[in-house]
Amino acid sequence: MAGDDSSQTPVRLEGKFGATVICWILGLGSLICWNSLTSVEDYYYDVFPEYHPSRVLSLVYQPFAFGTMALLAYNESKVDTRKRNIVGYIMFFLGTLALFLVDIGTYGKGSIESYIGICLVVASFGMADALIQGGMLGDLALMCPEFIQSFLVGMAASGVLTSALRLFTEAVFNNVYNGLRKGALLFLSMSTLFEFSCIFLYAFVFSKLPIVKYYRKKAALEGSKTVSSDLSAAGIQTDLTQKLVDEDIGYLDRLSNKELLFQNLDYALDLFFIFVLTLSIFPGFLYENTGEHQLGSWYPLVLVATFNIWDLISRYIPLIPSLKIESRKWITILVLLRFLLVPAFYFTAIYGDQGWMTMLVSVLGFSNGYLMVCVLMAAPKGYKGPEQNALGNLLVFFLLGGIFLGAALDWLWLIGNGSFFG
Known part of the structure; x- marks a missing residue:
């Protein structure tokens, strides 16, 4: 999905490390609110x-x-990437x-009123997430794969x-009056400041x-209309991009979204199924269905932290070429094998201990x-700038679709335990 980086020049390499670090920070900012x-959530419970x-x-x-994300993926070629991402980060800042x-x-x-207010803010977080994830991954798809990987690692x-801060606040405020609330307020204040920096x-x-x-100038030469504001902000003459807009250079001969999707349907479904499975278990099952154990109130916090730590570590592994899977068939096989975790979690919650x-x-x-x-690093290369941006948005659309369905399926764990409706 990312642009071809095989013929690098000194100009292209200048600022690569700084861009990689910023991508990491922006990835962190795209999910730190959530x-x-x-x-x-132990405070909200x-x-x-x-x-x-x-x-x-x-x-x-x-x-x-x-x-x-569905609206943005359909209209991605008409949406200015710079404005889209800035609006997303502003929404996160105002929401926190x-x-x-x-x-x-x-x-x-x-109170029910304050709960509804929290739900409305969380709804705005969902909109901001779609703006940023699709916008950033579509934008970084025009560049080199390391930027995408760095952004994804930042998210993890x-x-x-x-999780580390939550364990710290649990230790510090555990025996303090209103300790849960103080820890939650610390989290929200830090997230607010971080989103402002993003x-x-x-x-x-x-x-x-x-x-x-x-990379953005290269994308503009290939017909991309989503980078004009970024080029203007960088001080690049806009005559070129205006000419592209006026003449539809590189746009009429680009692949349609339908053609792109059919060529990459396995990658899209892989992302969909990855997050259907993950969100059907995390975090709801870990908070409500794992029972009482020796760790007491620390137990769900430790489980959430464990998930996040291994999620982060695993995102660095594909940087080692020999450990990165590029076979489309094997990626799909491994994605489907993950569904064996559903019965494993079910029986472990009933019969297993906290170690298992x-x-x-x-x-x-x-x-x-x-x-x-x-998946996101192995997605096919060789597309033009507008097609790379469109493919990034389509893949994020399926990713968020998987998250949506997984969050809905998570409620099925409550069936039979007498607590589905409260």
């Missing part, structure tokens, strides 16, 4: 014990992410600030960071790096990150 919510916060918030988040203010305004007291790092990095730093300007559950969560996290990166 991971902050999943890390403090304390405030809203009858409303299944983990499952409800996931189910609120996903349809807005999926619906927004709103969650902080809602809690302050209600003094941490649970947000889970590890929030706005600055993307808007004023990333677009001006020489290697980024090179921790091992299964490790496998879930490892396979999630590793296979996701393998």
